[in-house]
Amino acid sequence: MSSKSFTPLIDPYARRVRDLRISITDRCNFRCTYCMPEKGLQWLDRAEILSFEEITRLARIFVERFDFDGIRLTGGEPTVRADLPVLMEKLSSLHVPSTGLPVDLAMTTNGSSLRLIARDLKNTGLNRLNISLDSLDPKTFATMTRRDHLDKVLDGIDAAIEAGFSPIKINIVMIRGVNDGEIVDFATFGRQMGVQPRFIEFMPLDADGAWNIDKVVPADEIVERINQVYPLSPVVHGPEPAQRFAYQDGAGEIGVIPSVTKPFCANCDRVRITAEGKFMTCLFAIREFDLRKTLRSGGSDDEIMDEIQAAIGTKWAGHSIGNVNFVRPPRSMSQIGG
Ligand code: SAM
Ligand code: SF4
Numbered sequence: 001m002s003s004k005s006f007t008p009l010i011d012p013y014a015r016r017v018r019d020l021r022i023s024i025t026d027r028c029n030f031r032c033t034y035c036m037p038e039k040g041l042q043w044l045d046r047a048e049i050l051s052f053e054e055i056t057r058l059a060r061i062f063v064e065r066f067d068f069d070g071i072r073l074t075g076g077e078p079t080v081r082a083d084l085p086v087l088m089e090k091l092s093s094l095h096v097p098s099t100g101l102p103v104d105l106a107m108t109t110n111g112s113s114l115r116l117i118a119r120d121l122k123n124t125g126l127n128r129l130n131i132s133l134d135s136l137d138p139k140t141f142a143t144m145t146r147r148d149h150l151d152k153v154l155d156g157i158d159a160a161i162e163a164g165f166s167p168i169k170i171n172i173v174m175i176r177g178v179n180d181g182e183i184v185d186f187a188t189f190g191r192q193m194g195v196q197p198r199f200i201e202f203m204p205l206d207a208d209g210a211w212n213i214d215k216v217v218p219a220d221e222i223v224e225r226i227n228q229v230y231p232l233s234p235v236v237h238g239p240e241p242a243q244r245f246a247y248q249d250g251a252g253e254i255g256v257i258p259s260v261t262k263p264f265c266a267n268c269d270r271v272r273i274t275a276e277g278k279f280m281t282c283l284f285a286i287r288e289f290d291l292r293k294t295l296r297s298g299g300s301d302d303e304i305m306d307e308i309q310a311a312i313g314t315k316w317a318g319h320s321i322g323n324v325n326f327v328r329p330p331r332s333m334s335q336i337g338g
Contacts, residue, residue, distance in 0.1 A: 006067040006097045009308070011281070011315040013266075019070040020062050021272045022055060023337025024087065028077040030110050031146035032134070034173050035333040037207040038146060048276045052083075054295050056090040058273060058304070063094040063103050065305055072106040074337040076275065079113040085120040092125025108132065108171065108338065112149050114156030118163040129160055130198070132171040135179045136189060144178060157195065168195040169255070174217040175202050183217075187226045191251045198242055198255040204321060205283070207332035219243065219258035226254060239267035265318025271311075272337055279308065281315035283336060284329050 009017040026044050028036060050058070062068040071091060078084065094103045106128035107121070114131070121129075133153055135141040141150040160168050170190065174180055183199070190197040199222045204211040223245060226232060235244035235253065241264040242255035258264075272280045277292025289311040294304050319326065329336070 006065055007305075007309075009066045009068075009312050011312050013315070013317050015266075015268060015315075017269050017271055017312060017315070018066070018068045019072075019270045020059065020068050021072045021074055021270060021337050022059065023075050023273065023275045024055065024073055024078050024084075025049065025076040025081045026275045026335055027080050028075060028110070028334055029080055029112060029147070030077065030149070032132075032173075033144055033146065033208065033210070034175060034202055034206045035338075037332075041207065041334075044276050050273075050275065050277045050292060050295075052087045052090060054277065054292070055087065055273075057295065058277075058291060059091055059103075060094055061301055061304055061308070063096060065301065066308070067096060067098050068103070069096045069099070069101075070104045070106065072108060074108045076334050076337070077110050077112075078107055079109050079117060084117065085124040088121055088124040088126050104128065106130070109156075110145070111153040111156035111160075112147075115152070115159040118156070118159040118165070122163040122165060126165075128167075128169075129165045130169040130171050131157055131160065131195075132173075133157070134172055135182060136185055137182065140179055140182070144173075144175070157193065161194070166194075167253075170195050170197045171200055172197055173200045173202055174222065176215045176217050178215075180217045183222055183225045184229050187230055187254060190254065191230070191247070194252065196253050196255060198257060200257045201260040203259050203283075203333075204326075204328055205331075205333040205336070205338075207334075209328075213260075216260050218261045219256035220261070222256050223254075239269060240264075241267075260321050263318055263321070268315075268318070271315075274331075274335065274337060279311050280336065281311055282319065283338070284319040284321075285316075286327060286329055287314060 031038055105126050108130040111131040134144045138150045142148045186197045202216050231248040232245040233248055235246050237244055242257050244253055244255045246253045278288040279291045294307055
């Protein structure tokens with residue numbers, strides 16, 4: 001059990017930062033059009049990627065020294081990293097000082113390997129699962145992911161349910177003219193399967209640079225289209241990016257993430273570490289802090305803490321997608337860790 005003494009991380013806008021996203025690989029077995037290019041992305045060398053020991057050490061500092069209560073593993077596709085349950089086991093032993101509870105471990109995955117590892121992940125401490133699924137139609141799915149794997153992902157969702165994950169959230173990136181005809185179908189799917197759809201507005205982080213505002217389906221429109229078929233009521237909740245709505249007939253919930261039309265920056269409590277150990281204080285940050293360098297040059301925990309605190313001092317008020325002064329970050333989504 002960890003000691004009770006910790007330093008809350010507070011950014012220049014008085015936001016308490018306590019949620020860490022760790023990308024554990026830049027590689028992926030899909031090539032989603034809104035994320036990766038079809039070809040040509042340069043992979044990091046194995047030696048450049050943080051080892052499980054390095055990831056666990058950084059996670060321990062965030063949890064035990066700064067009282068972080070949530071860690072989400074992402075990528076790239078986290079399940080392509082070998083021995084993932086071993087990492088899960090190491091991270092699940094971390095306890096949040098202020099509560100004494102285990103850290104809330106979550107993962108975002110494209111679901112294609114869950115049939116093989118869902119049970120092991122559950123047994124080694126993974127608490128929550130988001131599975132990405134952009135279309136229920138095999139052709140649209142293959143167009144969006146550039147892979148013909150809809151059946152595998154649906155089977156992965158079944159495997160996650162069988163393994164006992166609950167709730168399971170289904171991440172859907174909505175793109176105008178591509179999958180926006182399926183909004184109500186996803187609501188029906190969620191109600192039947194007992195999973196929660198989370199509709200995400202398309203953000204300008206696609207490697208192909210094809211994003212434009214006309215391709216964004218506003219969250220309000222998504223909620224209204226579902227509400228017409230299955231009446232919804234808003235759910236009151238704490239600071240989190242998703243706006244949540246419950247079906248009035250009690251058949252579950254949906255969430256929408258209006259990152260473009262109504263950014264949640266004012267309540268942002270997140271930071272990120274990329275697969276090669278760069279610390280980013282925003283998904284759209286231009287400046288990065290090289291924690292791997294400090295780790296590999298024998299830096300102490302106190303030195304790493306100082307570096308994290310200095311970086312938090314640069315966390316900005318928010319991004320400005322859609323405004324003339326918006327600058328696209330040099331990395332695309334799979335190279336940051338969404
Ligand atoms: N490979 C895993 C997956 O797809 O779930 C984890 C990494 S992926 C980068 C994390 C999440 O980011 C996924 O739900 C994905 O749909 C979302 N995402 C990727 N590119 C996006 C974009 N340009 N705009 C909005 N969401 C995006
Ligand atoms: Fe891979 Fe996830 Fe990006 Fe799709 S969204 S290409 S599955 S990292």
